[in-house]
Amino acid sequence: MDIRKIDDDLSVAPQIQPEEVAELARLGFRTLIANRPDREEPGQPPMADLEAAAREHGLHWVYLPVESGNITDQDIDAFDPVFEEAEKPVLAFCRSGTRCSVLWALSSARRMPLEPIIQRAGQAGYDLRGLxxxxxxxxANRKD
Structure with a gap:
C-alpha cells in the first residue's frame, strides 16, 4: 500500500484492496472515504467488497465517488462536511490518491491559508500548484 500522509487527520492512497483493510485498521485509521466510482476501470475491486471489509474491521465507510479530472464545486461541498465530521484519522482513496488530495485541498482552502495546503500536499507527493x-x-468562500 502506498499511504501518503497529508496531516494527522488525513492520509490518501491509490486504490486499496479488501484484503488490505485489516492492516489499515491496525494502523489506526478510523474512517475510509472512497472517492473512486465503482467500476471506473476493469479489475478494480467492487466498492461493496471494500465496504464489507471496512465494516468487518470496525472502520467507518463513506462512498463519495468523484469523476477523475472533473471535481465540481458540488463534489467539494459534499466532501467538506463528510471529512470534517468523520472519525479521524481518515484514509481517502481513489485511483492514484490525486482526487482525494485535490478534494481535501479545495475544501481546506475555505478555512485555512493556501501555503500550508500546497506544502502538505507537496510533502505527500502531490504538486497542487496548478490549482x-x-x-x-x-x-473566497472562507469560513472564518
Missing amino acids: IPRLQQQA
Whole structure:
C-alpha cells in the first residue's frame, strides 16, 4: 500500500484492496472515504467488497465517488462536511490518491491559508500548484 500522509487527520492512497483493510485498521485509521466510482476501470475491486471489509474491521465507510479530472464545486461541498465530521484519522482513496488530495485541498482552502495546503500536499507527493487559481476561488468562500 502506498499511504501518503497529508496531516494527522488525513492520509490518501491509490486504490486499496479488501484484503488490505485489516492492516489499515491496525494502523489506526478510523474512517475510509472512497472517492473512486465503482467500476471506473476493469479489475478494480467492487466498492461493496471494500465496504464489507471496512465494516468487518470496525472502520467507518463513506462512498463519495468523484469523476477523475472533473471535481465540481458540488463534489467539494459534499466532501467538506463528510471529512470534517468523520472519525479521524481518515484514509481517502481513489485511483492514484490525486482526487482525494485535490478534494481535501479545495475544501481546506475555505478555512485555512493556501501555503500550508500546497506544502502538505507537496510533502505527500502531490504538486497542487496548478490549482492555485481554484484554491483562491475556494478561499473566497472562507469560513472564518
